[in-house]
Amino acid sequence: MKATTVATISGRLKIGFILARSFTLSAFSLFVDTLRLASDDTDKSGRRFADWQVLSSRGNLISASCGIQVAPTAGLIDPTQFDYIVVVGGLLNCENPVDEDTIAYLKRAAAKKVRLIGVCTGTFILAEAGLMDSHETCVSWLHFDAFRERFPDLAVRADRIYQLDRWRGSCAGGSSAADMAANIVRRHIGPSAERNALEVLQIDKARSHLDIQPRRPLSTDYDDSRLRAVILMMEQNVEEMLPIAEMAASVGLSRRQLERLFVEKAKSSPSAIYRRIRLERARHLLARTKAPLIEIAVSVGFVNASHFSRVFRSTYGQSAAEWRSSIGNPAAA
Structure with missing residues (x-):
């Protein structure tokens, strides 16, 4: 029995790509190569089931963050020609990653109900244009703080590899671009096309939007997704601490079950791990900023500087001020 697929505009899945200045080449190439391999049988690179264009307002070569340049294949043509x-995106420190004409084009596409997807820091471009309102955004854990600081009113998460939320999609970047592309291929072309693409790419199985982003919290690997998800929540909520019971419930556990899980896997209690995360964040701020101790204490969830200093000394054997001075931060002078 043939699997049901979602209808496309023209009978073929059509995707337009906007590449920001200093875009991430791996994310783009994995996304487009998944389409290429799904769009024909075996490895013929035909465009039987899918088509794609690299769009640009000016037609100039677009440089990736690694220096490789990509030539656009079309101008800013009618956005309704595309399903997505x-x-x-790429480097966050790149000013004006796309021009005003491209922003206007994305807004027209949104108004015409064309689905928009931000890959890597492409989500920042969409959010800056006001196109992620009322949608939840998935970003890399590496960019979570920057996104939340820049767009405090938008819902954001860094525990999943990608998100398809109604008319918007977002992707953490890297290899997860292939996972998101595989999901889209499965929806619009079918499972056999997805399987063909993944086999040629030597990917055993595409991850789903529920998969947790791979990373090493506190330089330690954990093999339990519930524990990883809770640690990620801790890292994302150091100023206003979440209750342990609330975090436990979010992964389907009672507080006692979560505590047993932490002792078994992390050899520590949830509260102790949470404290380590907050203190590591404090050390980062002590080393990289000139912020006063009270400001740092509050930013990592302590009610006053004296309590923070006591906990810091009991953990590291010296006060926060002494530690800052010992590493040569000019703020200690």
């Missing part, structure tokens, strides 16, 4: 428009 994918914005591939």
Whole structure:
């Protein structure tokens, strides 16, 4: 029995790519190569089931963050020709990653109900244009703090590899671009096309939107997704601490079950791990900023500087001020 697929505009899945200045080449290439391999049988690179264009307002070569340049294949043509428009971002310190004409084009596409996807920091471009309102955004854990600081009113998460939320999609970048592309291929072309693409790419199985982002919290690997998800929540909530029971419930456990899980896997209690995360964040701020101790204490969830200093000394054997001075931070002078 043939699997049901979602209808496309023209009978073929059509995707337009917007590449930001200093875009991430791996995210773009994995996304487009998944389409290429799904769009024909075996490895013929035909465009039987899918088509794609690299769009640009000016037609100039677009440089990736690694220095490789990509030539656009079309101008900013009618956005309704596409089922999706994918914005591939890159370096966050790149000013004006896309021009005003491209922003206007994305807004027109949104108004015409074309689905928009931000890959890597492409989500920042969409959010800056006001196009992620009322949608939940998935970003890399590496960019979570920057996104929340820049767009405090938007819902954001860094525990999943990608998100398809109604008219918007977002992707953490890297290899998860292939996972998101595989999901789209499965929806619009079918499981056999997805399987063909993944086999040629030597990917055993595409991850789903529920998979947790791979990372090493506190330089330690944990093999339990519930524990990883809770640690990620801790890292994302150091100023206003979440109750242990609330975090336990979010992963389907009671507080006691979560505590047993932490002792078994992390050899420590949830509260002790949470404290380590907050103190590590404090050490980062002590080393990298000139912020006064009270400001740092509050930013990592302590009610006053004296309590923070006591906990810091009991953990590291010296006060926060002494530690800052010992590493040569000019703020200690």
